[in-house]
Amino acid sequence: MAISESDVRHVALLARLALTDGQVSSLQTELNSILGHIDELQGLDLADVQPTAHALEVTNSMRPDVVKPCLSRELALRNAPEAEGGAFVIPAMAGAGEDV
Amino acid sequence: MIDLSVLSATEIRDGIAGKRFSAREVADAAFARVEALEPSIHAFNQLTPELAEAAADRVDAMVAAGDELPPLAGVPAAIKDNMNLVGTRTTCSSKILASYESVYDCTAVRRLLDAGALPVGKCNLDEFAFGSSTENSAFGVTHNPWDTDRVPGGSSGGSAAAVAAGMATVSLGSDTGGSIRQPGALTGTVAMKPTYGRVSRYGCVAFASSLDQIGPFAHNVRDAALVLNAIAGKDEMDATSVTETVPDFTATLNDGVKGLRVGIVRDMLELEGLDPGIKASVEAAAARYAALGAEVGDVDIPAARHGLSAYYIIGPAEASSNLARFDGIRYGYRVDDATDVLDLYMRSRAEGFGPESIRRIMLGTYALSAGYYDAYYGQAQKARTLIIEDFAKAFESYDVLLTPTSPEVAFKIGEKSTDPLAMYLSDVFTIPLNLAGLPGVSMPCGLSEGLPIGLQVIGRHFDEATMLRAAAALEADLALDMTPSMARGGLDG
Numbered sequence: 343m344a345i346s347e348s349d350v351r352h353v354a355l356l357a358r359l360a361l362t363d364g365q366v367s368s369l370q371t372e373l374n375s376i377l378g379h380i381d382e383l384q385g386l387d388l389a390d391v392q393p394t395a396h397a398l399e400v401t402n403s404m405r406p407d408v409v410k411p412c413l414s415r416e417l418a419l420r421n422a423p424e425a426e427g428g429a430f431v432i433p434a435m436a437g438a439g440e441d442v
Numbered sequence: 443m444i445d446l447s448v449l450s451a452t453e454i455r456d457g458i459a460g461k462r463f464s465a466r467e468v469a470d471a472a473f474a475r476v477e478a479l480e481p482s483i484h485a486f487n488q489l490t491p492e493l494a495e496a497a498a499d500r501v502d503a504m505v506a507a508g509d510e511l512p513p514l515a516g517v518p519a520a521i522k523d524n525m526n527l528v529g530t531r532t533t534c535s536s537k538i539l540a541s542y543e544s545v546y547d548c549t550a551v552r553r554l555l556d557a558g559a560l561p562v563g564k565c566n567l568d569e570f571a572f573g574s575s576t577e578n579s580a581f582g583v584t585h586n587p588w589d590t591d592r593v594p595g596g597s598s599g600g601s602a603a604a605v606a607a608g609m610a611t612v613s614l615g616s617d618t619g620g621s622i623r624q625p626g627a628l629t630g631t632v633a634m635k636p637t638y639g640r641v642s643r644y645g646c647v648a649f650a651s652s653l654d655q656i657g658p659f660a661h662n663v664r665d666a667a668l669v670l671n672a673i674a675g676k677d678e679m680d681a682t683s684v685t686e687t688v689p690d691f692t693a694t695l696n697d698g699v700k701g702l703r704v705g706i707v708r709d710m711l712e713l714e715g716l717d718p719g720i721k722a723s724v725e726a727a728a729a730r731y732a733a734l735g736a737e738v739g740d741v742d743i744p745a746a747r748h749g750l751s752a753y754y755i756i757g758p759a760e761a762s763s764n765l766a767r768f769d770g771i772r773y774g775y776r777v778d779d780a781t782d783v784l785d786l787y788m789r790s791r792a793e794g795f796g797p798e799s800i801r802r803i804m805l806g807t808y809a810l811s812a813g814y815y816d817a818y819y820g821q822a823q824k825a826r827t828l829i830i831e832d833f834a835k836a837f838e839s840y841d842v843l844l845t846p847t848s849p850e851v852a853f854k855i856g857e858k859s860t861d862p863l864a865m866y867l868s869d870v871f872t873i874p875l876n877l878a879g880l881p882g883v884s885m886p887c888g889l890s891e892g893l894p895i896g897l898q899v900i901g902r903h904f905d906e907a908t909m910l911r912a913a914a915a916l917e918a919d920l921a922l923d924m925t926p927s928m929a930r931g932g933l934d935g
Binding site for chain 2 (some may be wrong): 345349350353354355357358359360361365369372373375376377379380382383384386388391392393394395397398400403405410413414417418420421422423424430432433434435442
């Protein structure tokens, strides 16, 4: 399963990474090289094997549903690149320039 | 003069309790060593003398008041810079978090400090713990105290180097595929990954949530056990931390290995690319176990050969999800001229993440993307099941298992940094344990051409006590001096 240049660009969009042409090219080579090794897994007959998401047997971890103190708004905003009026500031999502 | 290159954690605590020296003097000795050695090591991203002095003053006040001291009172401790501690930045050695201020404490760090430890600083790592050499740091490489032209391993290379150089007596690292044990091997320290769930992950920046676990570095097995005592146990802030009873891990360290069933993982010892000196050293360690009265035999873990492949799907897949949070909005690096939200995300992330982080995010996103999920992620999760089953079978016949920790000793800076696959192979012996959730400890078992060799001792789930007992028995028998020459003596402390 070789990865094409357009695959790399598609995945970069999914991952929200604005890659340069140079990065796209080197990642295509590197990902193909890494996946070339990983492809040995495709040869295994694992049809009857159950997948593991968690290595240990655990049951639901429950606690009482009670309100407790948590991070204050001030602390939650402490590291925000831009904050105003107790909220994170972001550029316009859509319709820039319109009255919203 | 306090010589921190020779004092154990218990000797420091007892020395303070017995008023032979004060915690403040210990802190001063630690920072004198930092001043002398850090310029040639670069183990730290940030030093925290004010926090250490305040902690030392609290310990000294307890002594003055005649209070019983906690187990790690006055012990200098370093913390990997992916764990939060209020009053410090938590950078993950990434440009994207370069100015991030911790707004709460990581549970394991909090517990270590509650046990009386003095925080020396935050340690360098491969960015977001992606790597095996600490070269993938946005803030420069960490050097191995045994040979400063060589890497300390990674990703917890700063935590390993700080302890190896005696700038800290113990430290915390995190281990997703070997990031505690492999640098432990390369720096001649005792380095432990506990059972998955034994230690809360709350406040440690997530890499792969089903694999990550926090654990200690120390100069000896007992100090590592003391740190595990302090940090282990249920935390309601991490639903995957377990309620399993936490024993005193130091209680059985001297019980010896008579009758203990020790299995050499034979097929791992036959791996192509394993340094012959390391292989011989592991065989010699096994022979010592037999001489000490253990029942030693061979066992195979055939599915472990698929560990690296499964890991390089599961690890990046989970990482690509976890790192989605770095979006330039709530925290972290942000481009200042974004035209819209998508542009803000895409350029902030591309400019903020280093090359290996981008590689892993891309690999993981690909493996999880439509059309490839079953072929990659699904298949890797099934291979993971086979590995768990093979270990379970081996533990029917053996109480602990032995492998090398790393296929080679510390390598030269730059030697592997252009070949991701060669770097990934560094963790071939450690990765299977993360996939199976098993505890493992790397301990020094000899030298190859003047550089430390690590032996990995593997225990059953939640049986760190037996694993540490086996490690302590061999440590006492070998009686190695694992102080690198640059770190010998009291220096100015």
